[in-house]
Amino acid sequence: MLRLYGKIFKTGSLTERVSPLPKTISDTVMKDEAVKQAGHRLKTIVDKRFRGSLAIREVDAGSCNACELEIHALNNVYYNIERFGVHFVASPRHADILMVTGPVSRHMEAALRRTYDATPAPKWVIAVGDCGACGGEFGVSYASCGAVANVIPVDLAIPGCPPAPLALIQGLLSLCGRL
Amino acid sequence: MRDNGDETTTIRTFHPESVDHLAPFDRLCLRLGSEEIQARSIKPSSLPPARLIEIEAADWGKAASIAQAEGWRWAGVFAEDRGADLTVNACLERQGVYLMFRAYLAPEKANLPSQAPYYWAADRSERHIQDLFGIRFEDHPDPRRWIRHQAWGEHSHPLRKDFRADGQAIEETPPDHDYPFLKAHGASVYEIPVGPVHAGIIEPGHFRFQAVGETVLHLEERLGYVHKGIEKIAEGRDPLGLARLAGRVSGDTTVGHAWAACMAMERAGGIEIPLRTAYLRGLLAERERVINHLWDLGSLCNDVGFAFGYYQFGRLREQWLRENQAEFGHRLLMDRIVPGGVTIDVPPEAAERMRHSVAILRRELDELLTILDANSSLEDRFLGAGCLSPELASALGALGFVGRASGQSFDARRDAPYSPYDRLQVRVPVESQGDVASRFWTRYKELRISLRLIREMLDGMPEGELSVPWYTPAEGAEGLAAVEGWRGEILCFVRFRADNKICRYWPRDPSVINWPALEKLMIGNIVPDFPVCNKSVNGSYSGHDL
Structure with a gap:
């Protein structure tokens, strides 16, 4: 047990601390710095618009699982998105935002519609990844409806194959920023 | 005939x-x-x-x-x-x-x-x-439909050549509500339907439990929710397009599937890749194995509420993902393997940096595994949970860590070696206990072996070209490849048309073989142990559903 605590203390906190937003953001900021900046702005908005807590329900509507891996990474110690007040919830009934990865397979079409209907208004939908945004490598076929917007209304698309965690944070920021 | x-x-x-x-x-x-x-x-x-x-x-x-x-x-x-x-x-x-x-x-x-x-x-x-x-x-013991839900009719056959890839326009696909699941009857027996939308950030599938109290009497899987027509839309692609698609059969196995598809296409065309290319592909494949095993070790800890393990392994994984981005330009290594070669290289400085990170990871693992080994609460949940007997594993032909934890030692890298593994010594860890603990430790051992292979490949990497020119394969040329992905043996068949276009693509992810094992190893376990049992097998939904 002592070893366990020792390891925790030795590892320390790797999460980049939220620092006050400087007046200008250089284009050449380090990636960690970028997480910090985007995160701080995100927190400001979440605090103001969502009373400090933004709930996201993630729905895999047919993705290859790569987008899920990067969405998961938002919870690792480096990005630790919960500290900005953003957390992933188990039920669409608790969610403000649906984060949907695609392409929407025809076999998931009904489940996605039902998940959307189960989410209380006001609600927003983010289509994650190239497939969610436009159908990507899979497009529309006998088995695929393509982009998420072909099935439910989408407020923002975050392209990328898959989008990196930082792109996901920036996407959330740009959606929240215009609410 | x-x-x-x-x-x-x-x-x-x-x-x-x-x-x-x-x-x-x-x-x-x-x-x-x-x-x-x-x-x-x-x-x-x-x-x-x-x-x-x-x-x-x-x-x-x-x-x-x-x-x-x-x-x-x-x-x-x-x-x-x-x-x-x-x-x-x-x-x-x-x-x-x-x-x-x-x-x-x-x-x-x-x-x-x-x-x-x-x-x-x-x-x-x-x-x-x-x-x-x-x-x-x-004489099929269970002739119910499997991959077909409601997107096409019983008398339509999407993979016949006369079926159009875009299918018929349907306004809205109805839900698949009348699949005949096995029913259990009797006092106190109840049914738990789970999915396709699960509680976590996870792929969709449906599980139907029959339980008494907390004990699972029977589990039935229903997959096919992420069927997106991969086999059909592969037809008519050029080799590069197929490699891209193969890299998205299962996002966590992008290197494995892209390598298998490229190897099958190269065999169909009689194309030999340079030795340096093979080493670089091997290096990417072992990195993919390391990263996924780290993720699974962490997730297994998480599924029994041991947050320390989850965050520590997650930290190490993120470091390697960032190194992938820095050295190869993509965190998950998508599209780095192309027909006839690779798009990346490892200059000596990069090799030195990777050797350094291998050494660091080894030290970290030594430290972490000592802590985990001494943690009785972890042992309490892992030991004896989700047992798959060696007899069942053998009857199924279970692959990868699922097979190896239950006495099945097959590893394509050792038993049907391809370049570069024919020049390297691949050790294969085998256990016979077959429980979650076995699958945990098998992953850990495989991870250590991968680190050694990475070292050997970095040290022994020959000089040479990164790709060879592509020649159009003859009409009807076919190729079969077997590659050891991080989940186990990946098979891939490719046939060409006349015009350098794909006529047929068949990828077989190891999950296709391993999924039924989960149904069997859950019997007699408690419902709350399902997440950790499921994670210990970790089948790919996308790789199965295609």
């Missing part, structure tokens, strides 16, 4: 006492002949190094029963619409030798005996073919 002139051998007599010294393939050929099965071995095989035996459709089931008795592992089945006829191909393996059984069917009378009575693993794969080609498997 087709006439192959002088290049075929009709298989004849079998004397059990005189065949002990023979190689398994020759034994099987003799045995097939002696049982009066209409079979002919095609020489030379059009799928080297795999062997090819054409079987009369009526003998399809019987041939499987003989192969099973001879100890061949069943590895997969796929069909192909060749216009004049439909072919069905079953892939088997024994002692590192791959063998393809092939039967020809008339498109209007497409039925043949099932192999599922002899090989458990054939069950769902044959139903996949039934739903997509309209081929009927006689």
Whole structure:
């Protein structure tokens, strides 16, 4: 047990601390710095618009699982998105935002519609990844409806194959920023 | 049966006492002949190094029963619409030798005996073919639909060539509400339906539990929710386009599937890749294994509420993902393997940086695993949970860490080695306990072995080209590849059309074989242990559903 605590203390906190937003953001900021900046702005908005807590329900509507891996990474110690007040919830009934990865397979079409209907208004939908945004490598076929917007209304698309965690944070920021 | 002139051998007599010294393939050929099965071995095989035996459709089931008795592992089945006829191909393996059984069917009378009575693993794969080609498997123990939900009708067959890839326009696909699940009756028996949308950030699938109290009596999987027509939309792509698609069969195995597809295409075209390219592909594949195993070790800890492990392994994984981005330009290594080569290189400075991170990871793992080993609460949840007996694992032909934790040692890198593994020594850890703890420790050992392989590949990487020019393969050229992905053996079959375009693509993710194991190992466990049992197998939904 002592070893366990020792390891925790030795590892320390790797999460980049939220620092006050400087007046200008250089284009050449380090990636960690970028997480910090985007995160701080995100927190400001979440605090103001969502009373400090933004709930996201993630729905895999047919993705290859790569987008899920990067969405998961938002919870690792480096990005630790919960500290900005953003957390992933188990039920669409608790969610403000649906984060949907695609392409929407025809076999998931009904489940996605039902998940959307189960989410209380006001609600927003983010289509994650190239497939969610436009159908990507899979497009529309006998088995695929393509982009998420072909099935439910989408407020923002975050392209990328898959989008990196930082792109996901920036996407959330740009959606929240215009609410 | 087709006439192959002088290049075929009709298989004849079998004397059990005189065949002990023979190689398994020759034994099987003799045995097939002696049982009066209409079979002919095609020489030379059009799928080297795999062997090819054409079987009369009526003998399809019987041939499987003989192969099973001879100890061949069943590895997969796929069909192909060749216009004049439909072919069905079953892939088997024994002692590192791959063998393809092939039967020809008339498109209007497409039925043949099932192999599922002899090989458990054939069950769902044959139903996949039934739903997509309209081929009927006689004597199949479970002829319910499998991959088909409600997106196309029972009498439409999407993988026949006359079916248009864009299908028919339907306003809205109805939910699949009337699938006939197995029911359990009796006092106190209740049913728990789970999915397709699960509580976590996870792929969709449906699980139907029959339980008494907390104890699981029966678990039935229902997959196919992420079927997105990969086999169909592959047709007509060029080699580069197929490599891109293959890299998205299962996002966590992008290197494995892209390598398998490229290897199959290169074999079809008779293209040899430079040794340096093979080393670089091996390096990417081992990095993928390391990253996924780290993620699984962490997630297994998380599923029993041990947050320390989750965050520590997650931290190490993120460091390696960032290194992927820095050295290779993509966190998950997508599209780094292309037909005929790779798009990346490892200059000496980069090799030095990677050696350094291998050394750091080794130190971290030493420290972490000592802590985990001493943690009795972790042991309490892992030990004895989700047991898969070596007998069941062998009957299924379980692959990767699922098989290895239950006594199955097959590893394509060691047993059917391809470049660069034919020059390296691959150790394969095997356990026999078959529980969650076994699968945890098997992953850990594989991770250590991968780190050693990475070191060896960095040290021994030869000079050379990164790719070779691509030549258009002959019309009808076919290739079969087996690559050891991080989940286990990945198979891939490719056939070309005349114009450098793909005629047929069949990827077989190890999850296709391993998924049924989860149903069996859950029996008698408690419902709250399902997440950790599921994670310990960690089947890919996308790789299964295609």
